Amino acid sequence: MERRKVDILCVQETRWKGSKARSIGAGFKLFYYGVDSKRNGVGVVLKEELVRNVLEVKRVSDRVMSLKLEIEGVMLNVVSGYAPQVGCELEEKERFWSELDEVMESIPTGERVVIGADFNGHVGEGNTGDEEVMGKFGVKERNLEGQMVVDFAKRMDMAVVNTYFQKREEHRVTYKSGGRRTQVDYILCRRGNLKEISDCKVVVGESVARQHRMVVCRMTLMVCKKKRSKIEKKTKWWKLKKEECCEEFRQKLRQALGGQVVLPDDWETTAEVIRETGRKVLGVSSGRRKEDKETWWWNEEVQDSIQRKRLAKKKWDMDRTEENRQEYKESQSRVKREVSKAKQKAYDELYTRLDTREGEKDLYRLARQRDRDGKDVQQVRVIKDRDGRVLTSEESVQRRWKEYFEQLMNEENEREKRVEGVNSVEQKVDKIRKDEVRKALKRMKSGKAVGPDDIPVEVWKCLERQQWNF
Template sequence: MMQRRKIKALCVQETRWKGNKANMLAEGYKLLYSSASPKSRNGVGVILHRELQEEVCEVSRVNDRIMYVKMMFGGEMVTVLTAYAPQAECSEDEKEKFWRDLDGVMVGIPEIERVIVGGDLNGHVSGRKGGEERWHGGWGYGERNEEGKKIVEFAVAFYLVITNTSFQRKREKLITYRSGENKSQIDYILCRRKNNEEVRNTKVIYGEGIATQHQLIVADCEMKVCKRQRYINQCERKIKWWRLKDKNLREEFSEKVLGKVKLAESVQEWWKINSAVIRKTGEEVFGLTSGKGVPKDKEAWWWNEEVQNVVKEKKDAKRKWDMSGSAEDGQAYKSAKKEGKRAVANAKAESVREPYEQLQKNQDMRQLIRIGKSRDKASKDLTAIKQMKDETGIILHDHGEIIQSWLNYFEKLLNEENVRVNTEEGGSNEGLTMDISRDEAEWAVENMKNGKAVGLDQIPVEVWKYLGKKGIDLLWDLMRKIWRQEEMPDEWRTSALIPIFKGKGIVQDCSNYRGIKLMAHTMKIWERVIEARLRKETVVCEEQFGFMPGRRTTDAIHALRRIVEGHGELQADLHMAFFDLQKTYDKSPKGRNMERLERAVRAREVC
C-alpha cells in the first residue's frame, strides 16, 4: 500500500507488538515500534521507506503511546512524531499523563527543527472558533468535546497547524473513523505553522486495509531544504575467490599462476610481480563481482500468486464495506480478512521450511550464526549510518566532514603514547638466528583460517593453500628473502580500518566503535611464523586468558564464578578488582595501574 500510494513515512497506532525494536517489512519498508502495555491495548510505530531509513539520526520511545524519529534532509532536521491518545472512557489521570508527556517531548524539540505529528488523538476539534484562524483551517467534523479542546490547546501552545482542517472537503471526506453508525474525525496530522505552506494537501483515503475502523490520512509535503550532493557508496569489484572450491577452476588457476611466477631477488620486486600475477589470473579464471553491492529486498520471498489473489479479495471486500456500511458486507470482509491471514501464514511457513530443514540436516553452525546476525541487525533502529557527531556533539551529514571526523578520532586514538618504564634489567638478546624453514611456512599456512576478509592486496590465504606444495615453496622463497634482507613489501604496510559498532551507546559517536584492520593475508602468515618463534623465547603468565592458545576468556569467567560460589558457601568475604583497559590497552601505563591496585588492596587489607 505504501509503495502504491508513494508514502515515505507512515505513523501507526495500536500496533500491540511487545518490545522496543524494529522489524523489516515487505518491499524494503521498516517498522520502528514502541512497546505495548501488558494488556496489549496500545503501541505506536513509524514505518519508513528505504530512502528514509538511511537518514535516521535518532529514535526515541517515550512510552507505549508516544515515540518519535529524527531524520536529516539536506542539512535540515525533521522529527516525525506518532501519538495515540487515551480513549474517552479512560481515566482522567491517564489522559493528563499523555498530554503532559506529549508536551514534554515538544518542549525538548528545538524550534528550528521541522515537526510532523501524526496520530490517533481521540478528540473532535469540530469547526473553527474565534481566534483560532492560525491553528485551525475551519474544515472539521462533528461537535467539539473536551478531548478536542486539548488538541486545539496543544496546537496553540506549540504553534502547530491541524492540517486536516486546512483543505476544503465534503463532510463525508473529513471522516477518519467509522464504527457501525458512528462517524467521527479523531485522526490528525499537525505541523509547525511556519512550515504549513510546505503541506500541499491532506486527504482521507478510503478503501485501504490499514485498520478495520480507521481510515488512511495522507499529507503531501514539499520541504524546502538545501540540496546537497548525495554520496553514492560505490562497491569495489572483487575477485570471486569462493570459486576456488571448484576443482576444475582450482586446477586451471594453479597451472596458470605457477607457470607465470618469477623468483626475483628483491623483496619489493618479487611481491610486485607475483601478486599482480595472482590477481590477474584470479580475474581471468574466477571473474569479478558486479560491484553493485548486496541486492536490495525488492519483495517478500513468500509473496506468491495465491497470497496476492487472497489479499486482493480482502481489499476489495474492505472497500465495498466502507462504501455500503451494511452488516452483510462487514461479515464478508471479516471472512476475507481471516482467509488472508491464513494464506500469508501458510506461505511464510512454506518458504522457510526447506532452508531450515537443510540447516538442521547439515548442522551448519556458521550459517545459523549468519541467520541470527541478520535477524538481529534487522531489529535495530539504525543499520545504515549517514550522520555522525563530532567531538562537540554536532551532527555531521557531509561525507567529507564525516571522513575527517573518523580520521581525527583514529589518529588521536592510535598515536597516543604513555611514558614507558622499564621494569626489568638486562641486555639485548643477540646471537645467530636460524633461517626460515619450509616446515615453518607450511605450518603457518595450515593454521590460517579460511573465509576471512582480505586486505587491500585482495589475495586470500586460500590461494596459498590451494596452490599446493609448489605454492608453499613459492611462499617459503619470499619469507627467506624477507628474513635475510630485513625488508617486507611496501603494500603490506597499508591496511583498511573498518569501524565496527560495539552495540551500546549512541550510534553516531565515534568512541562507541571498535576499529578492525583488514591486513594482507600473506603478511598474517609471515606474522604467524614470527609469533611462533617469539613464544619460544618468552614466558606468559598463567593468569592470562586472552590471546593465548588453548585458553578463552570464558574460562576466566568460569573460574571467577567458581570462586564466588565457593566464598558464598563458606559465607566468607570476597574482594575483587577489575580493570577496564579501553581501546589501545597495550599502551596503557601498566606500572601506574599496578601501583594503584596495590594501594587499594592495602587500604582494604585484602590478602
C-alpha cells in the same frame, strides 16, 4: 506502503509487548514500543533506504515514541503518539500530553518535526480564533480532547496539517464505526515548515485497520544533494572452494605469469595479475543488496488472496450491506489461511536445508541477520561538535575527529613511575619457512575480510595445494 509510495508510517495501538526493531518484509522496518500486549503500543515504520539514516530512537512510553533521521544534511524528527480515549482518566490524559511536551522540548528549534498520532479528539470544522495553527477543513464540532490538540499546537508552534487541504468529507474522515464518522487521526508539523507539505488526505479503501483509515501527506525536503556512493563490485572469491573453479584459476594464473608456478618479487604487479585473473575466472558481484529475506515465503496464491481482500474491503466501504460484510470477512480468513500455508511450506524447506552440513553456515548467517535487524541504529553517521551541535557533512565530521584526537594525544597528563634499568635483548630472527606458512594457512579460516591488496586467504590455499612458491 510500497504500493502507495509511503516512506514513513506512524502506527498506533500495535499491542506488541517490548521495545525492539524488526524487519517486516518488502524492504520495511518497524521500530515499536509496548508494555502490555492487550492495549496501547506505538511504532514507526521506515522504508529500507531510510533505515540507515536513523540516528536516535526515543521510546518514552507505550503512547509516545520518536525517531531522529538525518536526510541529506536535514534533521527530521518523526513522533508517533496515541492519546487516551475520551472515557479515560484525566490524569492519564495529562501524562500523555506531558510526555509529548518533553519530546518536543528536547528537539532543537532548527530541526524539522512531523507528528503522526491518533489524538482521539475532534478539532472541528472552521478555525475562527485559531488561524495560526489550523485550517478550516476539519470534521464536525470540536470537543475537549480536540481543544487539547489545538492548545498543544499553539504551545509548540505547530500546525494541524489535515485541516489545511480542502477535500471531500470522505477524504477527511479518519474513523468510521457504525454510523459514526469523525476525524481523530492527525499529522502535525512546525508552522515554519508547512510550505513543504503539498498535500494531505485520507486514503479510502485500504484495509489498514478495522475502524481507522490511513492519513497520508506529501512532504518535500529541500536538501543538498550528496554524491552517490559508487557501487562496489566484488570478486566472487568464494567460488574457489569448488575444485573445478580452483583448478581453472590456477591454470589461468599460470598462463598470465608466463607458465611459472613461482610468484614474482614485484608484488604490486603480481597482486594485480591475481586480482584480474580472479575477476575473469570467478566473475564479480552486481553490488546490489540481496533479496529481502523476510518475504521469501511470499507466493502468487498469497498475493491473489490479498488483492481479493482489498477489493472486498473497497466494496464494503462503498455499500455496507450484510452480504458485502460477509464477503470481506471471508476474504480476511482466506488471506490468513494462505499466509499460514505458505509460511509453513517455506519453513519446512528451510529446516530441511539447515539440517544438512551445508546449511550450518546459513544458520549462523540468519542469526547474524536477525541480530542486525533488531538494532535501532545500524551505523554512526553523524557526531556532535564541542557545543553539542550535530555535524552532518563528511568534511565537518572528519574535521571534528581530527580536533578530538589532537586534543587527546597532545594533552599532558601526570605520568606513573617510569621503569628504569631495562636491558635490551638481542636475538637472531630466522627467515620464515615454507612449512610455517603452510601450517598458518591451514589454521586460517575462509570467508574473512581481505587486506589492502584485496586478495583473500582462499587464493593462497588454492595455490598452496599445487605447491606454488610464494
